[in-house]
Amino acid sequence: MSDWLPSDWWTPVRVVSGRLDDDPYDDLAVLVERRQAAPDDPAYPRGARGIFVVFGRPDGGWRRGPLAPGLLPCVECTSSLSGNIGAAVVDMAITADGLLELSWVERRRVTKAVRVVIGWDPTFGALGLQTDDITIIRPRGGRSHVRRDYRAGRMWVDGVPEDMPARFIPIEEISAGQF
Numbered sequence: 174m175s176d177w178l179p180s181d182w183w184t185p186v187r188v189v190s191g192r193l194d195d196d197p198y199d200d201l202a203v204l205v206e207r208r209q210a211a212p213d214d215p216a217y218p219r220g221a222r223g224i225f226v227v228f229g230r231p232d233g234g235w236r237r238g239p240l241a242p243g244l245l246p247c248v249e250c251t252s253s254l255s256g257n258i259g260a261a262v263v264d265m266a267i268t269a270d271g272l273l274e275l276s277w278v279e280r281r282r283v284t285k286a287v288r289v290v291i292g293w294d295p296t297f298g299a300l301g302l303q304t305d306d307i308t309i310i311r312p313r314g315g316r317s318h319v320r321r322d323y324r325a326g327r328m329w330v331d332g333v334p335e336d337m338p339a340r341f342i343p344i345e346e347i348s349a350g351q352f
Contacts, residue, residue, distance in 0.1 A: 174203065177237045178225060184208045186222075191267025193238075193300060194293045198229030198236070202273050204265060206248065220248040222263070224275070225346070239300060239345050244281045244289075246349040249301045272303065279349075286311040291344055294298050294324075302342040339348065 174185055183205040193200040206220040217223070222245040226238030245263055264276045270342040276288040288306040294300075304318045328341030 174223070175226075177227075178205065178240065178321070181209065183223075183225070183240075183242075185225075187263075187265065189267050189273075191263055192271045193226065193267060193273060194228055194271075196231075197296055198228075198231065200229050200247065200267075201235070202267060203263060204244075204245070204263060205229065205240075217242050218247075222246070222248060224265075224273075224346070230305060232349040234266075241344045241347060244344065246277060262346065273300070275308075277325050283307040283312065287349075289347070289352070291347075294341055297343070300344040302344070303349050305352060346349070 184207075184281065186205040186206045186231050189202050190199045191202075192198070193202065203225045205223050205225050207217050210219045215349060221242060223240060223242035224244050225240045227235045228238045230236055255292050264274075266274050268274060273291040274288065275291070276286070278284065278286045286308040288301065292303045294301050302323055302337045304320065304322050307318070309317045309319075317331055319328065319330050321337065323340055325336055326337055328335050328337045342350060
């Protein structure tokens with residue numbers, strides 16, 4: 174990994190494997206974290222997290238895939254629920270049908286539970302956002318739920334379906350701030 178990412182900037186935290194693209198070789202999704210400040214890259218401060226994808230090759234080697242440094246919320250955002258940075262949890266898995274599922278809970282002004290599903294799009298030949306599911310819990314009561322299916326062009330706001338433009342959003346353009 175250090176051939177592709179400066180190890181003093183991005184530290185691998187967790188790795189999941191499975192098939193993410195349209196070939197028969199296992200790929201890796203690596204949760205990376207910025208453990209120290211990087212003066213040459215101020216857009217992602219200490220505590221920033223992201224996903225780095227490495228695709229398997231027929232010869233057993235690897236080829237570099239996309240780095241999505243803003244895809245996940247910072248460590249402080251997800252650890253604020255427990256007050257313990259060690260408890261800054263992001264669940265991640267590659268499903269049997271080749272989807273990368275990421276979920277987390279964060280608290281700022283409101284508490285949000287977010288689930289993001291990323292999959293291979295053969296038309297674009299790239300990984301992109303397929304669905305997201307967001308539950309917002311307000312401090313003084315009240316809850317709302319939004320689910321969007323970007324490929325189908327549908328969304329549900331508190332259970333009420335609506336149309337939205339179908340679109341492809343590459344993994345590199347997804348930001349935790351969108352949720």
